[in-house]
């Protein structure tokens with residue numbers, strides 16, 4: 386089976402030359418916060434299965450609702466038809482998302498961003514301002530892998546091969562908070578941001594940015610007040626604000642709806658990942674009545690739709706998931722765990738093997754110091770990311786670093802014992818680097 390995994394499957398974000406069939410783990414089961422491979426070995430899921438898992442694997446209350454839905458309606462599209470779970474979920478989402486009044490369904494985060502961009506572009510056309518078609522985004526932003534999303538979340542090391550097909554986007558500087566350190570450059574960043582927006586507002590339809598923090602761009606946590614100020618600038622200069630909460634919403638940073646915490650109601654917001662607890666693909670793009678009304682007023686259609694828009698099983702899963710958030714008080718539980726994570730990170734940040742520690746809620750990033758990277762390379766011959774990955778796996782933890790950054794992004798409901806284990810394995814990796822210095 387391992388051999389076929391190389392011959393038949395083309396893996397995402399993977400140099401297939403380095404896909405080693407003999408060491409690859411084939412995951413056959415999930416139990417609690419662990420993934421179990423074909424040889425029965427188990428790995429603590431330290432990246433929440435690409436940042437989406439909430440309750441761990443095999444959560445019975447959600448599976449029961451999924452089964453109920455499978456038994457009654459497996460799929461029926463939203464093209465000229467409606468279905469009950471998508472209606473019920475839209476009501477739930479709009480109750481949570483102040484300022485939003487309409488829900489558009491897709492099945493992954495990247496397409497939720499495409500929809501947001503199409504809404505913004507067409508909104509200004511509907512209102513007789515077709516020249517407003519330029520997008521602005523943040524440096525280090527990431528919004529997915531489709532063409533619109535790559536344009537606004539351009540990461541050169543990933544996307545340079547596709548550049549000729551990407552639309553031109555203006556990129557604003559993005560701030561990043563380190564653990565326990567003030568950010569002195571914030572005023573400068575905001576000044577530069579305002580002068581840039583002012584200059585190009587007449588031709589710009591929207592600013593697109595992650596809400597609360599950037600994850601794929603290197604775990605960059607916004608300082609207090611930054612996002613609120615961007616929202617104010619967007620209003621002041623007549624530009625829409627599109628917030629991407631695909632990775633940061635639903636508790637990752639400690640808040641159900643991150644833009645409410647940041648006091649920055651957007652015109653359009655996207656959710657995905659944790660929306661279904663990581664059990665089925667589903668994403669949404671929410672918007673306000675002004676944008677929706679512009680389509681009614683100009684008798685325009687939003688030409689976007691996927692086979693699985695409003696998928697009933699996905700929506701039923703999301704409803705069950707939201708019910709559990711309330712029933713188990715997940716957001717409160719996260720705030721307690723977040724304090725524990727912070728305390729441990731303060732201890733780890735003193736190591737000479739570590740630099741730039743960032744943390745918020747259930748998200749943390751620690752960079753291996755330059756000294757540490759050099760020592761790993763010199764003494765083991767390995768690149769830093771593969772050193773981290775292999776050492777974590779050896780201790781029974783699945784981590785996926787972003788180059789030199791150890792990323793902690795566990796299932797949101799992870800229990801204290803497993804969280805302690807996860808942090809202790811990070812500590813062991815750091816000690817191992819220290820010994821190489």
Ligand SMILES: Cc1ncc(COP(=O)(O)O)c(C=O)c1O
Pocket residue numbers: 493494495496498527528529530595600601629630631632633657658
């Ligand atoms: C902030 C953000 N936006 C969009 C996406 C794209 O989501 P998907 O992988 O579901 O297409 C991601 C994925 O990691 C993300 O982190």
